[in-house]
Amino acid sequence: MTFDTEIAMASELRKLKLIIFDCDGVLVDSENLSIVALHDVILKQGGILSEEEVIQQFQGRSMKSARDELFAKQGVMLSQESLDEMNKQLFTCFKEELQPVKGVRSFIESLDLPVCVASSSHPERIDVSLTATKLKSYFAGNIFSSTMVQNGKPAPDLFLLAAKNMSVPADCALVIEDSPAGVEAARRAGMLCIGLTAGSHAKHPNHKQRLIEAGAHWVVSSYEEVAEVVEKLSEVN
Structure with a gap:
């Protein structure tokens, strides 16, 4: 399936209204x-x-x-x-x-969509990570931890909670994830999902394959490529 074909298929299902970021490996290179x-x-x-x-x-x-x-x-x-x-x-x-994942700051600043964080980490770790990398201010309190739900990833609970609190239908959200468990959770929540291999831990070819097998709609290696997906989704919507 080509990049543009996947975009077209996804666009028939939903209008993009929210981007949900995982934290570790997506926002911070931890x-x-x-x-x-x-x-x-x-x-x-x-x-x-x-x-x-x-x-x-x-x-x-x-x-x-x-x-x-x-x-x-x-x-x-x-x-x-x-x-x-x-x-x-x-x-x-x-x-x-700790450093932010390369390109993430510029990508966030380029968006005109609401954003939030939905991470398997506990709140203190998320806070330390985002504070150390000076990313916390972008999320204005819209930070959700697996401690807030009964079942963590790969269950869809956390992403569904995030969408609900952001007042956005689940099928209008795009998740950026770096782990198979996170991709599976996004798909089970009925959301579009980008598998990201920009983190220093995700360079082995096997990692990309695991994200594909977990069901990521796209697997990309940089935030420049993430921006291309978001731009195309915005164009067709």
Whole structure:
């Protein structure tokens, strides 16, 4: 299916009224730092997973779902104390090193559509990330965390909550995601979805394929390409 054909098919279904951003790997280039930290705490608590397996299983998912799955499959319990220590170290790292994903600031500033954030991370982490990268002001309090819903991604709950709070029908929203779990959640919510591989963690060809298999309408490698999709959707609407 060609780029323009996909645009045409999508445009028959909905009018674009909202862009929903995931946070980690979409707004902020945090995933490599986060995966290293999570892998380390899993090993310290007795888990047996490689760093690649942590990426495959838990990227884009809430910490609650990761904890539940680790306990169910390996009997490993990530204590709150261990997670608090991980977050303390990670937040220090974010404040010193975290960068926005390349091109995201210019893209946001070019939009004339409402925007919001819907992230699997807990509110404190989202706040630290967006503050460190000076992106927080763009979202004017329109920030939604998986802690606000019963089921995190790949369930559609978080995206549906975001659309509801932004007073936009779900099928008029476009989601930008970097993880298969997030793409699946967007599709299950009835939303258009761009799979983005602009983050430093997403350069392996396998990552692009995973986003395609999860159902992304488009998979692109830069915010310049995201802008092209949004422009074409705006033209046909």
